[in-house]
Amino acid sequence: MTSSTQPRQATLYRMVMEAHTCPYGLKAKDLLRRQGFTVEDKWLTSREATDAFKAEHGVKTTPQTFIDGQRIGGYDDLRRYFGKSIANPKATTYTPVIALFSMTALMALAASYAVYGTPFTVRAGEWFIAFSMAVLALLKLQSVESFATMFLNYDLLAKRWVPYSYIYPFAEGLAGVLMIAGALNWLSIPVALFIGTVGAVSVFKAVYLDRRELKCACVGGSSNVPLGFVSLTENVMMVAMALWMLAVSLTGGMPAMAGM
Template sequence: MATRTADHATTEKTATLYRMVMPEHICPFGLKARFLLRRKGYAVDDRWLKTRQQTDAFKAEWHVKTTPQAFIDGRRIGGYDDLRRHFGLTVREPGDTSYRPVIAVFVVALLMAGASLLAAGQPLVSPQLLSSFIAFAMCILAMLKLQDVESFSSMFLNYDLLARRFVLYAYLYPFAELLAGVLMLAGRLHAVAIPVALFIGSVGAVSVLKAVYIDRRELKCACVGGSSNVPLGFVSLTENLMMVAMALWMLAVASG
């Protein structure tokens, strides 16, 4: 029994982690690195750098620019990103494109649409689910753009045909999208919501088709705000076509 315990102790995976833990600052990447090491089955020798002087001295000793720094079997692995690479995990590089923001928007919008129908006692499997989903998605996308209208407008001007002729349109677009989405959810003022959604959706779809599929330009999409790395193309086209479809469906319902 004692031999088993000794064998277990000698085979236990251990790692040493140096991270900043100061009264005014606890490094978030240090916490992530410790969490990752423990998740991978390592017993962590957690060593705190409690002052700026200790941190600077550690960096100078190991010739590194940042902390935390992880060591496994006496070998320096590096910081949090290096640790992820060591374990074969993905690391997002600056400028990498990603559809994750858009996926998150659509999933949340769908969940909100379903929740609103359940709260109203309506069946989930119905045309109302799709219309509510589109309206919620429009509101969320507009909110993301409104976080930084200046950055959004700069990215939007790269490809939107109308905004290039009338720059003010780039600033008004998020407000128009939000207005149409809110009115659609409320089921009010169709005379405003339908033309707005139809107009901005149609102009947007034509602009994306020209920029991506005719001119073959590689651009970033402003659909989730001005700081996104979502490629312009299918996603932005889908956003605009959803608005057009929603406007036409509301028009058909109102006419019927």
């Protein structure tokens, strides 16, 4: 886009009603200003005014942006006009997983610092896995029904016994919380070991043996994370944590301040 000494003008029609302000209208206005435009902000303050505007211009949605008398379109069209990417809600992505593990890692380091005065402890590593288990369970518990539906596509035990698909997120959450507290190891260790082992075998078979392309239920039933390495990592982490805690229990434990 070429620029001039004077700001370019844009006219934006957006819904601003007493009970509703269109969020995409606000986004469009902000984008135009960041691109150096002076915005003539036209409010559609009633449903009647909005419907009349749509009928007049032959459009189905608002907001609508006009630049130099030419209709650009809605918010996505405006982003395309400026050469910006458009998010595809159906596209596969690892963003939720990256965000989750980044936050749980920071939480573990922060907890270790708060308790021991240093973020780099063995306990921080344990907390990282336990926090991850708890947060992953939380995401699944937001819609157990959706999770169960996706989970039944590949989990070997759930296919044989459907109630397991509903039990799994509660079991993962219970094991994670107990591991965070370091309590009831006799319960958390076998639970994590069992669900982690079954999960790892199921994912390995579905992805690497059967070569199936499925969505992962690891971050909830509405995710677009592909089944594969991430879900396998989740289950391997649970197994590793269970075996680690079992070894620590059998050897009488080790200092939490030991360096990572």
